[in-house]
Amino acid sequence: MSANHKDTLFAQPHQGLKSFCFDEQVASVFPDMIERSVPSYGETLKGITELTRAFVRPNTRLYDLGCSLGAATLAMRRAVEDKPCNIIAVDNSTAMLAKAKDYLGNYHSSHQVEFVLDDMLKIDITNASVVVLNFTLQFIAPEQRITMLERIYDGLIPGGVLILSEKLINPQTQIQTQLETMHLQFKRNNGYSELEISQKRASLENVLISDSRETHLNRLKTVGFSAADSWLQHFQFASFLAIK
Numbered sequence: 001m002s003a004n005h006k007d008t009l010f011a012q013p014h015q016g017l018k019s020f021c022f023d024e025q026v027a028s029v030f031p032d033m034i035e036r037s038v039p040s041y042g043e044t045l046k047g048i049t050e051l052t053r054a055f056v057r058p059n060t061r062l063y064d065l066g067c068s069l070g071a072a073t074l075a076m077r078r079a080v081e082d083k084p085c086n087i088i089a090v091d092n093s094t095a096m097l098a099k100a101k102d103y104l105g106n107y108h109s110s111h112q113v114e115f116v117l118d119d120m121l122k123i124d125i126t127n128a129s130v131v132v133l134n135f136t137l138q139f140i141a142p143e144q145r146i147t148m149l150e151r152i153y154d155g156l157i158p159g160g161v162l163i164l165s166e167k168l169i170n171p172q173t174q175i176q177t178q179l180e181t182m183h184l185q186f187k188r189n190n191g192y193s194e195l196e197i198s199q200k201r202a203s204l205e206n207v208l209i210s211d212s213r214e215t216h217l218n219r220l221k222t223v224g225f226s227a228a229d230s231w232l233q234h235f236q237f238a239s240f241l242a243i244k
């Protein structure tokens with residue numbers, strides 16, 4: 001990702017802090033923000049490449065739902081190589097999708113990505129071998145998450161996979177507190193001030209709603225996936241692989 005502007009969005013005190021949203025301001029600093037906020041974000045992307053390499057099938061579709069600037073789209077595209085496949089990158093933020101088109105346009109590849117500006121709950125998912133939800137399900141209303149996963153499951157070919165990365169909540173209070181403390185230190189180590197950390201946390205309240213590992217695995221099982229487990233966890237950030 002180029003044009004990496006430093007995230008200083010929460011550096012000054014905000015009166016009447018507004019809820020976090022993926023607008024132009026966030027889009028313009030997003031690569032820096034996510035890299036400094038999500039532990040092992042780079043490893044997650046590398047894993048998406050490896051898992052795509054393992055599960056992609058010729059003449060199928062690959063979906064990146066909530067693609068932001070297209071980092072996971074790019075991770076998938078690396079793995080597709082010269083296979084005849086279509087990659088569909090979806091986001092409902094105009095600012096994000098415009099920038100994703102710019103970034104991905106700068107990388108040369110025979111594989112064209114189709115960009116779709118829409119609610120991921122509304123798009124058709126068909127003939128898919130790989131679907132990625134990289135830190136996006138947590139922004140969907142909790143009561144709609146099962147519907148989203150059902151749509152994905154129905155759109156996958158047999159043996160197709162969902163790669164689902166999320167910020168988790170741990171039901172054991174002591175563990176949750178310790179993981180939060182470690183994540184806080186991770187942010188400090190990456191240069192965020194106490195003010196930046198606390199203002200961002202407040203603005204994400206009721207916007208990013210985390211589920212537990214158990215809730216995720218039970219939901220994947222309920223939807224019908226034949227196998228599902230996490231392949232990565234760093235503090236309370238995890239990524240799951242679910243196989244149809």
Ligand SMILES: C[S@@+](CC[C@H](N)C(=O)[O-])C[C@H]1O[C@@H](n2cnc3c(N)ncnc32)[C@H](O)[C@@H]1O
Binds near residue numbers: 092093
């Ligand atoms: C944390 S970012 C995802 C990061 C990205 N997947 C990556 O790997 O860099 C969440 C994204 O989901 C998008 N989003 C949230 N709700 C959505 C919805 N209902 N439909 C489509 N996109 C959505 C946001 O606009 C935002 O760009």
Ligand SMILES: O=C(O)C(=O)C[C@]1(C(=O)O)C=C[C@@H](O)C=C1
Binds near residue numbers: 033034038135167200
């Ligand atoms: O938990 C946090 O503090 C985060 O910043 C997490 C998170 C995410 O998981 O999506 C939230 C918003 C931004 O998109 C980048 C990272």
